[in-house]
Amino acid sequence: MQIIKTTRFGEITVEPDQIYSVSETLPGFPDATSFFFIDRANIAPFRWLQCIEDTSLTFVIVKPEIFFYNYAPQLDPKDLKSMEMEDQFSGQFYTIVVLPEDLTQMTANLKAPLMFNPRTRKFKQVFLLNSDYRYQHFILRAIEEKGIEGSGAEGES
């Protein structure tokens, strides 16, 4: 059991079986290797992913199929192998959400989601093969359009 003094949530007790380790460091955060989930009822289905090494580092994440019902990740087989997974169905996908000042413009990174293996308690950020997924998909647009088409930001994927 550890007590983590987080910047946003105060002191939180974490059990070993709540901790997920990166199998590959996240681009931009080479020193962040251990994380755990923080759930607060008032923001469900969004969850916080809190870093242990850097107590000021938290991501807002959400299961992509909640807003993008037709989310169908196509994985590089090497990612499955490195995560010791038979197929993508043994994994849990979460997308990292960006919350700008204007919350109606919040975006989800569908192209590079986090893939968790609950059995090994490891996760990594994978780069999907889907050609129509972008790094920024407007969540509100997806709710309106009911799916992925039309919700992507312009630009290269």
Place this chain on the structure above:
Amino acid sequence: MLVLSRRIDESIMIGENIEVKVIDIKGETIKLGIQAPRSVPVHRKEIYEEIKRENVKAAAVDADPEKLSQLENLSKLMSGQAQPPKEET
């Protein structure tokens, strides 16, 4: 930046654990093989930069739970599962 010239099948070592090998050269395109520890992400640079940029933007989250619960209500309304605003205690 350190600049080295290599031919096909020749390699470069970066530190103890990373090897970059020239596999093939076709016209202007070079095929590189990379061996690195599993913990080290390896991507084409423009992809790495793009993922990194989005991660850094996401990490700068101003955690105002009230903002987020407003959004949650909004999303529930739009998916037809309207709920009355929760009372804050």
